[in-house]
Amino acid sequence: MKHDLNAYYAELRRRSLRQLEARQRECAALDPAFSALQTKRSRVLFMPAQGAKLTLSTIRLEEEALLKKHGLPRDYLQPAYVCPLCRDTGLVGEPVQRKCACRLKLEQQFRAEAARINDRETFEGFRPDIYPDDVSLQNGRKIMAFCQKYADTLPSPKIPQLFLYGQAGRGKSFMGNAIAARAIERGIDSLRLTAYRMTEEVMAGFSGNASPLPRFTQVPLLVLDDLGTEPMIPNVTAESLFAIADQRSSARLATVYISNLTREELRDRYGDRIASRITDAAITKEICFAGASLRSRIEDGR
Ligand SMILES: [Zn+2]
Numbered sequence: 111m112k113h114d115l116n117a118y119y120a121e122l123r124r125r126s127l128r129q130l131e132a133r134q135r136e137c138a139a140l141d142p143a144f145s146a147l148q149t150k151r152s153r154v155l156f157m158p159a160q161g162a163k164l165t166l167s168t169i170r171l172e173e174e175a176l177l178k179k180h181g182l183p184r185d186y187l188q189p190a191y192v193c194p195l196c197r198d199t200g201l202v203g204e205p206v207q208r209k210c211a212c213r214l215k216l217e218q219q220f221r222a223e224a225a226r227i228n229d230r231e232t233f234e235g236f237r238p239d240i241y242p243d244d245v246s247l248q249n250g251r252k253i254m255a256f257c258q259k260y261a262d263t264l265p266s267p268k269i270p271q272l273f274l275y276g277q278a279g280r281g282k283s284f285m286g287n288a289i290a291a292r293a294i295e296r297g298i299d300s301l302r303l304t305a306y307r308m309t310e311e312v313m314a315g316f317s318g319n320a321s322p323l324p325r326f327t328q329v330p331l332l333v334l335d336d337l338g339t340e341p342m343i344p345n346v347t348a349e350s351l352f353a354i355a356d357q358r359s360s361a362r363l364a365t366v367y368i369s370n371l372t373r374e375e376l377r378d379r380y381g382d383r384i385a386s387r388i389t390d391a392a393i394t395k396e397i398c399f400a401g402a403s404l405r406s407r408i409e410d411g412r
Pocket residue numbers: 193194195196197198199200201210211212213
């Protein structure tokens with residue numbers, strides 16, 4: 111996930127410059143006085159700083175009067191930035207620069223992308239029509255209300271851990287994504303990935319220079335999906351899962367574990383050390399997704 115934001119901003123500036131040049135040509139064709147002002151302006155480059163400033167503001171006034179005469183907006187010959195705050199540099203502040211709001215927003219979007227959170231499975235996208243009967247719909251609504259509250263009280267919900275379990279196709283991943291999407295929307299750094307993917311990234315980390323573990327142990331919200339389907343690589347899978355579950359539970363960091371396994375099956379697969387942290391009753395809410403599969407109905411509705 112490499113996003114070169116500097117290149118992005120440079121491209122924005124190139125575009126607005128091209129548009130400005132087009133407007134300059136348009137004005138020059140309209141009235142030679144515009145070109146005369148441009149010539150005057152280019153001479154300012156060779157003037158001492160003090161006088162230059164004054165001359166520039168005089169030229170600007172003349173230009174505005176000329177634009178008005180031709181019925182054009184007064185900023186017609188100013189660069190039109192997408193973000194006037196940072197003039198499409200992504201940075202604001204003098205002399206100490208910081209990231210502009212527009213850049214923070216972009217980074218947030220990239221983070222959502224990198225965190226594999228999609229914008230279709232959200233609380234707003236909840237579909238009552240996929241539930242086969244009233245009882246399961248009521249259950250679905252109850253679970254959603256709980257998850258929504260959890261997401262809205264992040265990064266420190268009253269109960270920091272969720273353990274969502276049940277058979278495939280009951281909407282667990284949907285809820286996990288909806289929580290992460292809401293968190294990202296609220297500016298909370300989040301990561302949603304499958305246990306499989308996590309194992310893969312931990313493995314890749316061994317050949318790289320930086321361990322990926324701190325990202326998983328420290329991110330304010332971690333949604334770990336499909337727990338139990340990942341390969342059990344000796345010295346990797348259980349060890350990294352333990353490190354993550356242990357550090358996150360003792361720091362009370364918001365973590366959503368999603369699995370087809372029950373608590374007992376979890377213990378069989380990973381051992382008590384790991385299972386007890388994932389389902390620690392003092393800090394975990396267990397939610398069972400029961401009932402008929404929603405999958406065929408989801409597909410029908412699409
Ligand atoms: Zn900006």
